Amino acid sequence: MVTLQQLRYFRELAATGHLTQTAERLYITQTTLSNTIINLEKQLGVKLFDRVGRTLQLNNAGRLYLMYVNEALIALDNGQNALSDFKEEYQQSVSVAMPVSSVWSNLIQGFHTRYHHYSLRQITCEKNQFRPLLTDQQIDFVIAGVDDMPLSGLEHYIIRVEELFACVPLNHPLAGKDGIYLAEVKDEPFINLPANNSFRVFCDELFKKAGIQYRAELECDYSLRGKLVAAGFGIAITTNSSRQQNTLGEDVAYIPIKDDFAKRPIAIIWNPRHYLSKAALDFRDYVMETEL
Numbered sequence: 001m002v003t004l005q006q007l008r009y010f011r012e013l014a015a016t017g018h019l020t021q022t023a024e025r026l027y028i029t030q031t032t033l034s035n036t037i038i039n040l041e042k043q044l045g046v047k048l049f050d051r052v053g054r055t056l057q058l059n060n061a062g063r064l065y066l067m068y069v070n071e072a073l074i075a076l077d078n079g080q081n082a083l084s085d086f087k088e089e090y091q092q093s094v095s096v097a098m099p100v101s102s103v104w105s106n107l108i109q110g111f112h113t114r115y116h117h118y119s120l121r122q123i124t125c126e127k128n129q130f131r132p133l134l135t136d137q138q139i140d141f142v143i144a145g146v147d148d149m150p151l152s153g154l155e156h157y158i159i160r161v162e163e164l165f166a167c168v169p170l171n172h173p174l175a176g177k178d179g180i181y182l183a184e185v186k187d188e189p190f191i192n193l194p195a196n197n198s199f200r201v202f203c204d205e206l207f208k209k210a211g212i213q214y215r216a217e218l219e220c221d222y223s224l225r226g227k228l229v230a231a232g233f234g235i236a237i238t239t240n241s242s243r244q245q246n247t248l249g250e251d252v253a254y255i256p257i258k259d260d261f262a263k264r265p266i267a268i269i270w271n272p273r274h275y276l277s278k279a280a281l282d283f284r285d286y287v288m289e290t291e292l
Contacts, residue, residue, distance in 0.1 A: 004076070006040045007069050009033055010048065014066050017055040077137055078275035092279035093119040095139040097130060099198040100222055103241045104143060111286050118279040127198035134271045140280040142269040143287070147205070148198040155272045157288055162239040162264040164206075165254040169232050175253035182210040182259050189217030189234035191225050202264060203237045209261050226252060239264060 013022045013033065023030045041048055048062035058066060098104055101124050112120055123139070130142045130149040142149070146156065166185055168175055174184070186207075193200040207214050217234040226248030229236050236248070243254045268287045270276065276284070 002040065002043055006036055006043075007073060009036045010040055011066065011069055011073060013037060013049070013056065014058050014062065017057055019056065074137075074273055081275040081277065084277075092277045093121060094141075094277065094279040094283040095121040095123070096141040096143060096283070097123050097125050097133055097139045098143045099127060099145075099148065100124060102222065102247050103239070103245055105245070107287065107290065110290065111283055114286065115279070115282055118282070120283070126196050127201065128196070130269075134269070134274075137271070137274050140270060140274075140276060141284065141287075143266065144198060144269065145202055146265045146267050147202065149269070151269065153271075153273075154269055156267040156269040157284075158265050158267045159287055159290075160241070160266045162241060162266055164257045164262045164264065165238050165240065165243055166257055167226070167229050167236045167238050167248055167252050167254055169230055169235075170251060170253050171232075172235070172253065174255055177255050179256045179258040182207065182212055182257060182262070185235060186210075186212045186214055188215070190214050191228050191234040191236045192216050192219045193225065194219060194221065199239075206237070206262065210259060222247060241266075 009022075009026065012026055013019070016022045016025070019030050019033055023033045026033065037049070044065070046061045047059060048065060049056040050059045051057075101108075101122060104122075108120065108122060112118075121139075125133070127144065127148045130144060131154075133139045134142060134154065143159075146158065166174070166180055174180060192203070195201075218228060220228060225236055228234065230249060230251035237257070238248060238254070242248060268284060270280075270284065
């Protein structure tokens, strides 16, 4: 009889294609993992992997089998989570990932005030981590831009459409304007977020839509960007939420960007195939109902 352990080992090996790497992730020896897969293939009567160089790649039979294994393991995980809720009615938790936490502090605080008996875990991560975290059921939700991750197979609800602002020093010639187009700042030095940051990627695409090649002067994190703008090292693009939360400080001016495409839809995103606890459902409802 095929065991649950065999299925989990098979899924991990299918994801990495490396015996040594998979064994390390599972905290077992390479021999144990190899023997487990060999026994699984004997029980099924078919080879699941082909060796290609130093890697193991799923063959057609392996890819077919993996679809059903994923379905089975997801169902079992959902069942376990449902039972956890049943047994721990007042110990439920919800987890959410986002690219930056400061902008959403009021949302997190408001939910915790209303549902103080729930525990909430918030993590900040890069955009390429969002989908794997949802797929592997490590988190319940992502709050991010709708273009920060592929949405196929996921569900989402747009909770805010961000207006965008150019952030400049108070003594900048543009500081007094009531609005600008991106073309007006194409020759300005820009202070960017790191290349893998989701908002940085969004801004890069924004300038492509405007047909502009902008000049990147400096690259830094959120906490330093406002200080560098205020000191006159360059200008930056930011959102209305960031302006309202004053994340770039008081020594800068915010100028609305008037280009029609200069909008950033923000959504709460979840995997409909995964079980959501009552705490998670209450969090989703709270986010959808709250004026942000």
